[in-house]
Amino acid sequence: xxxxxxxxxxxxxxxxxxxxxxxxxxxxxxxxxxxxxxxxxxxxxxxxxxxxxxxxxxxxxxxxxxxxxxxxxxxxxxxxxxxxxxxxxxxxxxxxxxxxxxxxxxxxxxxxxxxxxxxxxxxxxxxxxxxxxxxxxxxxxxxxxxx
Amino acid sequence: xxxxxxxxxxxxxxxxxxxxxxxxxxxxxxxxxxxxxxxxxxxxxxxxxxxxxxxxxxxxxxxxxxxxxxxxxxxxxxxxxxxxxxxxxxxxxxxxxxxxxxxxxxxxxxxxxxxxxxxxxxxxxxxxxxxxxxxxxxxxxxxxxxxxxxxxxxxxxxxxxxxxxxxxxxxxxxxxxxxxxxxxxxxxxxxxxxxxxxxxxxxxxxxxxxxxxxxxxxxxxxxxxxxxxxxxxxxxxxxxxxxxxxxxx
Numbered sequence: 428x429x430x431x432x433x434x435x436x437x438x439x440x441x442x443x444x445x446x447x448x449x450x451x452x453x454x455x456x457x458x459x460x461x462x463x464x465x466x467x468x469x470x471x472x473x474x475x476x477x478x479x480x481x482x483x484x485x486x487x488x489x490x491x492x493x494x495x496x497x498x499x500x501x502x503x504x505x506x507x508x509x510x511x512x513x514x515x516x517x518x519x520x521x522x523x524x525x526x527x528x529x530x531x532x533x534x535x536x537x538x539x540x541x542x543x544x545x546x547x548x549x550x551x552x553x554x555x556x557x558x559x560x561x562x563x564x565x566x567x568x569x570x571x572x573x574x
Numbered sequence: 575x576x577x578x579x580x581x582x583x584x585x586x587x588x589x590x591x592x593x594x595x596x597x598x599x600x601x602x603x604x605x606x607x608x609x610x611x612x613x614x615x616x617x618x619x620x621x622x623x624x625x626x627x628x629x630x631x632x633x634x635x636x637x638x639x640x641x642x643x644x645x646x647x648x649x650x651x652x653x654x655x656x657x658x659x660x661x662x663x664x665x666x667x668x669x670x671x672x673x674x675x676x677x678x679x680x681x682x683x684x685x686x687x688x689x690x691x692x693x694x695x696x697x698x699x700x701x702x703x704x705x706x707x708x709x710x711x712x713x714x715x716x717x718x719x720x721x722x723x724x725x726x727x728x729x730x731x732x733x734x735x736x737x738x739x740x741x742x743x744x745x746x747x748x749x750x751x752x753x754x755x756x757x758x759x760x761x762x763x764x765x766x767x768x769x770x771x772x773x774x775x776x777x778x779x780x781x782x783x784x785x786x787x788x789x790x791x792x793x794x795x796x797x798x799x800x801x802x803x804x805x806x807x808x809x810x811x812x813x814x815x816x817x818x819x820x821x822x823x
Contacts, residue, residue, distance in 0.1 A: 499757065503756055503760070536742055540742045541749060544746045551813065
């Protein structure tokens with residue numbers, strides 16, 4: 428039904444690819460058109476899959492935001508972790524009246540937590556890189572393993 | 575807003591633009607007063623409505639410009655969730671799409687001259703990050719019950735170390751929403767304040783050409799930052815969502 432509305436000069440396959448690659452909602456509408464013979468449909472499907480796998484690889488490469496932002500993210504995580512530890516420690520001390528004790532302990536713990544968050548961020552980026560390049564650097568692939 | 579020259583000294587008011595004022599009548603700001611924050615948040619919602627509802631209302635097979643932009647935004651977020659959080663993360667698409675559209679539109683509207691940037695306030699970004707934090711935590715507990723707590727219990731570490739590591743993990747879990755909100759608000763505030771500082775320098779004749787070029791350059795950078803920060807906010811939400819859906823790594 429939809430295909431009759433499309434002008435002659437538009438490649439319908441290309442149009443279908445445009446929608447499936449950008450907007451999965453429209454997949455139904457494209458394939459709901461009942462005027463297509465099944466052979467052409469499966470042929471189209473194959474070509475779409477081929478194109479999709481290519482575009483997915485390209486999309487992964489685009490995922491990198493610039494290094495400066497990654498740097499800021501890590502710095503903020505580090506500082507926030509330490510400040511949170513400081514706050515928790517000071518709060519506990521204020522309640523219990525043991526001023527330097529918990530302040531010191533929780534500042535150190537907070538710093539460790541900041542480093543932990545930062546390292547996790549670094550690991551995330553590294554995993555992303557290794558998935559893309561498929562290097563055998565033997566870094567454990569954290570995601571996509573359980574589905 | 576106020577850029578004035580008192581005698582020879584330069585007067586900087588880089589933070590004046592972040593003041594919250596009532597628009598009708600003056601006096602203190604109450605929870606019900608109509609402020610510039612209210613105005614610009616309302617404009618943000620109107621802009622999103624115009625793009626996503628009015629723009630796509632024709633549902634044309636061949637989209638016009640506005641519809642293609644709306645579909646592009648939809649597809650962009652959809653694919654991002656699928657890539658980061660996996661197929662079962664797609665169910666939470668509305669939340670992430672809403673966050674992304676709100677942030678990206680308030681960032682860009684804030685770049686208009688004389689506009690107010692709602693995302694430059696930690697109160698706004700804090701609420702957004704808190705919403706993500708709460709929903710992701712509740713989701714984790716709802717999906718895995720108390721087993722979700724095993725995120726904090728590192729079974730690969732030696733037993734005596736585990737309580738200390740658990741404490742560190744808990745703190746680092748709470749670091750995430752804080753850094754999530756500070757990053758967005760800090761980036762927006764810093765960029766806008768820097769533009770204002772250069773604008774104050776433009777009042778001096780000798781360095782005004784340099785200042786104007788610098789304002790232009792920083793404005794271009796801010797356009798980039800406005801998008802990237804919204805993108806980073808959305809992608810980190812996806813990462814947290816993934817951790818809540820699959821805590822056992």
